[in-house]
Amino acid sequence: MTIPTPSQPQPLTLPPRLLLGPGPSNANPRVLAAMSLPPIGHLDPFYLKMMDEIQSLLRYVWQTNNPLTISVSGTGSAGMEATLANVVEPGDKVLVGVMGYFGHRLVDMASRYGAQVHQLTKPWGQVFSLEELKQGLETHRPAVLALVNAETSTGARQPLEGVGDLCREYGCLLLVDTVTSLGGVPLYLDEWGVDLAYSCSQKGLGCPPGLSPFTMSPRAWEKLQNRKTPVSNWYLDMNLLSRYWGEPRTYHHTAPCNMNYGLREALSLIVEEGLENCWQRHQKNAELLWQGLEELGLICHVEKSFRLPTLTTVRIPEGVDGKAVIQRLLKDYHIEIGGGLGELAGQVWRIGLMGYNSRPENVLLLLEALKKVLK
Amino acid sequence: MTIPTPSQPQPLTLPPRLLLGPGPSNANPRVLAAMSLPPIGHLDPFYLKMMDEIQSLLRYVWQTNNPLTISVSGTGSAGMEATLANVVEPGDKVLVGVMGYFGHRLVDMASRYGAQVHQLTKPWGQVFSLEELKQGLETHRPAVLALVNAETSTGARQPLEGVGDLCREYGCLLLVDTVTSLGGVPLYLDEWGVDLAYSCSQKGLGCPPGLSPFTMSPRAWEKLQNRKTPVSNWYLDMNLLSRYWGEPRTYHHTAPCNMNYGLREALSLIVEEGLENCWQRHQKNAELLWQGLEELGLICHVEKSFRLPTLTTVRIPEGVDGKAVIQRLLKDYHIEIGGGLGELAGQVWRIGLMGYNSRPENVLLLLEALKKVLK
Numbered sequence: 001m002t003i004p005t006p007s008q009p010q011p012l013t014l015p016p017r018l019l020l021g022p023g024p025s026n027a028n029p030r031v032l033a034a035m036s037l038p039p040i041g042h043l044d045p046f047y048l049k050m051m052d053e054i055q056s057l058l059r060y061v062w063q064t065n066n067p068l069t070i071s072v073s074g075t076g077s078a079g080m081e082a083t084l085a086n087v088v089e090p091g092d093k094v095l096v097g098v099m100g101y102f103g104h105r106l107v108d109m110a111s112r113y114g115a116q117v118h119q120l121t122k123p124w125g126q127v128f129s130l131e132e133l134k135q136g137l138e139t140h141r142p143a144v145l146a147l148v149n150a151e152t153s154t155g156a157r158q159p160l161e162g163v164g165d166l167c168r169e170y171g172c173l174l175l176v177d178t179v180t181s182l183g184g185v186p187l188y189l190d191e192w193g194v195d196l197a198y199s200c201s202q203k204g205l206g207c208p209p210g211l212s213p214f215t216m217s218p219r220a221w222e223k224l225q226n227r228k229t230p231v232s233n234w235y236l237d238m239n240l241l242s243r244y245w246g247e248p249r250t251y252h253h254t255a256p257c258n259m260n261y262g263l264r265e266a267l268s269l270i271v272e273e274g275l276e277n278c279w280q281r282h283q284k285n286a287e288l289l290w291q292g293l294e295e296l297g298l299i300c301h302v303e304k305s306f307r308l309p310t311l312t313t314v315r316i317p318e319g320v321d322g323k324a325v326i327q328r329l330l331k332d333y334h335i336e337i338g339g340g341l342g343e344l345a346g347q348v349w350r351i352g353l354m355g356y357n358s359r360p361e362n363v364l365l366l367l368e369a370l371k372k373v374l375k
Numbered sequence: 376m377t378i379p380t381p382s383q384p385q386p387l388t389l390p391p392r393l394l395l396g397p398g399p400s401n402a403n404p405r406v407l408a409a410m411s412l413p414p415i416g417h418l419d420p421f422y423l424k425m426m427d428e429i430q431s432l433l434r435y436v437w438q439t440n441n442p443l444t445i446s447v448s449g450t451g452s453a454g455m456e457a458t459l460a461n462v463v464e465p466g467d468k469v470l471v472g473v474m475g476y477f478g479h480r481l482v483d484m485a486s487r488y489g490a491q492v493h494q495l496t497k498p499w500g501q502v503f504s505l506e507e508l509k510q511g512l513e514t515h516r517p518a519v520l521a522l523v524n525a526e527t528s529t530g531a532r533q534p535l536e537g538v539g540d541l542c543r544e545y546g547c548l549l550l551v552d553t554v555t556s557l558g559g560v561p562l563y564l565d566e567w568g569v570d571l572a573y574s575c576s577q578k579g580l581g582c583p584p585g586l587s588p589f590t591m592s593p594r595a596w597e598k599l600q601n602r603k604t605p606v607s608n609w610y611l612d613m614n615l616l617s618r619y620w621g622e623p624r625t626y627h628h629t630a631p632c633n634m635n636y637g638l639r640e641a642l643s644l645i646v647e648e649g650l651e652n653c654w655q656r657h658q659k660n661a662e663l664l665w666q667g668l669e670e671l672g673l674i675c676h677v678e679k680s681f682r683l684p685t686l687t688t689v690r691i692p693e694g695v696d697g698k699a700v701i702q703r704l705l706k707d708y709h710i711e712i713g714g715g716l717g718e719l720a721g722q723v724w725r726i727g728l729m730g731y732n733s734r735p736e737n738v739l740l741l742l743e744a745l746k747k748v749l750k
Binding site: 001002003004005006008009012014015016017019021023024025026027032033034035036037038039040041042044046050053056057059060063064065073074075076077078081105108109111112113114188190191200202208209210230231232233234235251252253254255256257258259261262264265267268271272274275276330336341 | 376377378379380381383384387389390391392394396398399400401402407408409410411412413414415416417419421425428431432434435438439440448449450451452453456480483484486487488489563565566575577583584585605606607608609610626627628629630631632633634636637639640642643646647649650651705711716
């Protein structure tokens with residue numbers, strides 16, 4: 001053997017992190033317990049039944065009746081890519097609302113699939129008005145309008161009420177990033193006329209990262225059926241995936257069963273709590289945080305009416321070394337918060353209160369730790 | 376809320392399956408325990424260190440020094456797609472050796488990336504000789520030769536000795552599917568001159584499904600660097616992924632940390648056992664199975680010298696309802712075996728002895744159960 005045996009790895013011992021960054025967040029122990037159950041075959045009758053349960057639970061948390069509502073076997077970015085890969089054909093016009101890092105990612109991905117991409121832009125931390133979106137649709141006449149409902153890089157919540165109607169008026173599909181909103185922020189996909197949405201498992205749903213909830217309306221499905229070119233991404237081709245998640249249950253890939261055990265348990269916990277209660281809990285704990293930050297003399301980057309309850313950006317005060325604060329929180333208190341991304345790098349901290357971690361005791365602890373570190 | 380609250384899901388209770396099909400296989404309890412540890416941040420110093428460990432452990436089990444050796448955040452099919460998406464540019468000639476279902480999948484995927492695909496074909500269950508491969512390279516002069524080292528649909532092992540030299544002679548890259556061989560069948564990627572390989576977590580490595588080991592030689596990396604078009608698949612673009620798995624540790628996607636805990640533990644178990652011992656164990660238990668099958672009057676589909684120790688295809692005897700046998704094994708004994716795929720559908724059973732499940736007691740139990748069911 002040319003490659004020598006590596007030294008025996010040490011047993012995995014993890015630091016006891018409290019994850020209050022942009023995600024992942026800590027998972028409910030019941031979710032972790034579910035994930036450690038033995039694997040099962042991806043075509044086992046039991047597993048197929050569980051897939052049905054997951055579909056119906058995802059429809060509930062997203063408030064949609066879309067038949068094709070599944071968990072994609074990859075992280076949130078795979079879900080993002082799945083939406084674009086399926087409905088974008090080379091030459092299609094895609095209009096992306098860019099008000100942060102993930103808007104740029106949508107632009108990048110759509111371009112790779114051959115879209116003619118146009119951008120509407122806003123300073124990072126702001127959101128688009130309905131009038132601005134209408135203007136954009138009028139000017140560009142896209143096949144798809146892509147918006148980020150919860151911009152993880154800025155903490156801004158893009159309102160969606162009325163956007164679906166506009167998209168119908170202009171004959172385009174509405175694609176929405178709900179990575180940092182699903183489970184933590186009110187979402188009514190069907191009421192709002194959203195045609196394509198994706199999310200992740202590790203934020204509002206409180207499951208570890210690894211899966212990406214995905215949903216597609218019958219309108220979006222129709223565009224997929226009318227494609228002239230095959231979906232270039234095989235792994236995320238919904239023509240194939242829909243035949244595994246539904247009849248005739250044709251093998252596509254070996255499903256990550258343990259991740260799906262965890263997702264099912266996480267969704268089950270939301271049913272137990274009640275979706276509206278869950279949203280309210282996120283809002284209440286975020287408000288506790290915002291109040292505490294204000295008392296510390298810190299300023300939130302986003303105007304309150306568009307602030308995400310799941311993810312708060314806090315401006316780093318003049319003269320404070322933002323990176324050092326992050327490192328001290330991690331080192332001294334095992335608390336993870338995030339730094340700024342892209343345009344906001346070095347300007348903000350990102351604090352997440354998501355899923356299982358959206359609890360008053362976590363707010364209390366973080367504020368006290370911040371106080372110590374900022375002294 | 377328009378979508379009513381679903382009824383509270385029942386606690387997850389799983390049937391006690393013994394997974395002796397084409398995968399997943401049961402996981403070592405230590406792997407499952409690792410997967411249930413709390414999540415950690417994807418840029419946490421601890422997690423970055425663990426990524427380095429995983430890279431070095433994967434290099435060991437594959438016997439390669441390739442710097443870019445990582446786990447892709449998706450199942451084996453995502454790894455397959457990652458190899459093609461990165462090195463195939465529209466118009467590139469790709470020659471695929473098709474001797475089963477997964478060869479066809481390679482053809483499908485490569486076509487979606489715009490390759491000009493040529494096929495060498497063999498009846499399902501046979502393998503290519505070096506001479507036949509040379510002939511194919513001579514005729515087609517491809518940029519990439521893609522072979523399936525362990526054809527999960529047939530149970531045949533394609534020898535790779537000498538193929539890398541041929542590919543160098545003809546100036547093409549060698550891409551190899553090791554989904555059903557990694558960890559269970561001797562593999563010497565560097566010695567054999569393999570440029571691109573992928574595998575899965577749930578077979579020879581004995582971890583649940585969800586990750587795909589991936590490796591790329593410096594030659595393949597060079598082809599990627601010389602592309603004239605961007606990699607159309609953002610999620611699997613190795614230009615981006617290499618900057619997360621190595622310096623400057625740029626955020627790409629939120630890594631599925633718990634799956635990687637499991638993979639690390641599974642690889643750690645192989646170091647503990649010794650890679651060669653692990654290969655020998657797979658071989659020994661497979662031979663026990665083959666002998667037992669013969670004693671039951673059953674015939675293996677693949678000639679012994681090319682038979683995979685990890686996956687055995689058994690011809691369904693005349694007059695036996697193959698599907699009914701599978702169902703009775705599952706129903707009466709909780710044992711999962713697989714049916715035939717594609718051309719071999721209805722003609723064979725597929726029996727896997729992989730990773731943690733490659734144990735004499737499992738062979739014994741399966742043979743006894745088969746005896747009862749076939750009576």
